[in-house]
Amino acid sequence: MTNLAMPHPYHLDNWQKSISDLITNPNELLAIAKLDPKNSRFSKLATQVFPLKVPRQFAALIRPGDWDDPILAQILPKVDENTHSTSHSHDPLKEAQFTPETGLLHKYKNRVLLITAPHCAVNCRYCFRRHYDYQSNSPSQIEWKQTFDYIHRNKDIEEVIFSGGDPLALSDRRLAWLINQVEGISHVATLRIHTRLPIVIPQRITKEILEEFENSRLKIVLVTHCNHANELTKITEHAFAKLHKAGVLLLNQSVLLANINDKSLTLAALSKKLFSQNILPYYLHMPDAVQGTQHFAVTELKAKEIMEELRGMLSGYLVPTLVREDPGAPSKTRV
Ligand SMILES: *Cc1c(COP(=O)(O)O)cnc(C)c1O
Ligand code: SF4
Numbered sequence: 001m002t003n004l005a006m007p008h009p010y011h012l013d014n015w016q017k018s019i020s021d022l023i024t025n026p027n028e029l030l031a032i033a034k035l036d037p038k039n040s041r042f043s044k045l046a047t048q049v050f051p052l053k054v055p056r057q058f059a060a061l062i063r064p065g066d067w068d069d070p071i072l073a074q075i076l077p078k079v080d081e082n083t084h085s086t087s088h089s090h091d092p093l094k095e096a097q098f099t100p101e102t103g104l105l106h107k108y109k110n111r112v113l114l115i116t117a118p119h120c121a122v123n124c125r126y127c128f129r130r131h132y133d134y135q136s137n138s139p140s141q142i143e144w145k146q147t148f149d150y151i152h153r154n155k156d157i158e159e160v161i162f163s164g165g166d167p168l169a170l171s172d173r174r175l176a177w178l179i180n181q182v183e184g185i186s187h188v189a190t191l192r193i194h195t196r197l198p199i200v201i202p203q204r205i206t207k208e209i210l211e212e213f214e215n216s217r218l219k220i221v222l223v224t225h226c227n228h229a230n231e232l233t234k235i236t237e238h239a240f241a242k243l244h245k246a247g248v249l250l251l252n253q254s255v256l257l258a259n260i261n262d263k264s265l266t267l268a269a270l271s272k273k274l275f276s277q278n279i280l281p282y283y284l285h286m287p288d289a290v291q292g293t294q295h296f297a298v299t300e301l302k303a304k305e306i307m308e309e310l311r312g313m314l315s316g317y318l319v320p321t322l323v324r325e326d327p328g329a330p331s332k333t334r335v
Contacts, residue, residue, distance in 0.1 A: 046077035080295035117165035264309035
């Protein structure tokens with residue numbers, strides 16, 4: 001007999017339960033993927049540098065028995081991560097010099113980026129923040145005041161970007177407080193939220209958060225972070241439909257990742273599926289040269305060839321802009 005009171009394994013009614021019940025044990029992940037943990041590709045050592053963290057319903061999208069599954073490849077700690085590369089570093093973007101206040105990055109004239117949350121719902125192996133010291137970059141209450149004072153003083157700032165970590169990993173209350181601070185700065189017109197949560201835990205898009213967005217005087221832009229069409233499901237479609245209806249502009253950024261999405265056909269399928277869920281492709285990032293991620297690297301020559309093919313396959317508005325981040329440049333660099 002089935003027990004009706006038994007919670008659904010993915011806590012579909014409660015995103016907070018999902019986020020506090022992540023898969024952190026590699027053996028569990030490999031069991032779901034139906035793969036042998038003794039296989040040499042998996043590395044326990046890599047989890048000590050950057051822990052394994054995956055929401056259960058995201059892991060459920062893995063095609064079993066396939067080491068090259070595009071979702072598994074984004075989350076599985078591999079031996080390749082332990083190779084030291086002289087062309088890669090811990091802070092390739094030299095972000096410290098653009099940090100006038102704790103947790104605030106001011107690199108580009110009219111917009112600032114805030115490190116609003118010290119963690120994410122998923123640890124992506126290619127992450128450029130895998131070595132980031134969230135501890136010493138998490139503002140205290142006094143430092144938050146200084147951060148918002150900085151934005152108040154700088155009348156050039158028209159857009160505030162919530163980044164992280166993942167801003168939607170914060171509680172609704174915390175998020176509402178942050179949005180409220182931004183709303184109080186009259187020269188800021190746009191709030192942008194960079195997040196992977198609607199992809200990995202779509203039920204994060206609650207009635208409360210939708211109301212928060214609907215009632216804000218700010219223009220809200222939500223930039224999702226999705227690298228492969230397999231990440232988009234009926235459940236994400238539902239979440240994005242609600243955001244779209246609430247007047248939120250939906251964009252996506254991807255990272256160009258070797259053996260995951262470095263084919264024009266794969267990227268074309270991603271763009272089309274994003275569009276079917278009300279999302280427009282925004283950026284396709286060259287991976288940053290972060291230590292431990294060199295096996296994801298794609299050369300610029302190959303990237304340009306892929307883009308050329310992609311332009312022949314898609315409407316112009318479905319082609320993302322290929323960009324690279326150069327420390328000190330006044331904007332992202334078009335490749
Ligand atoms: C990427 C980035 C932005 C946003 O740049 P857009 O080109 O507007 O998307 C803003 N601030 C920082 C520090 C960034 O790294
Ligand atoms: S969600 Fe973004 S910031 Fe968080 S681990 Fe993944 S790539 Fe990094």
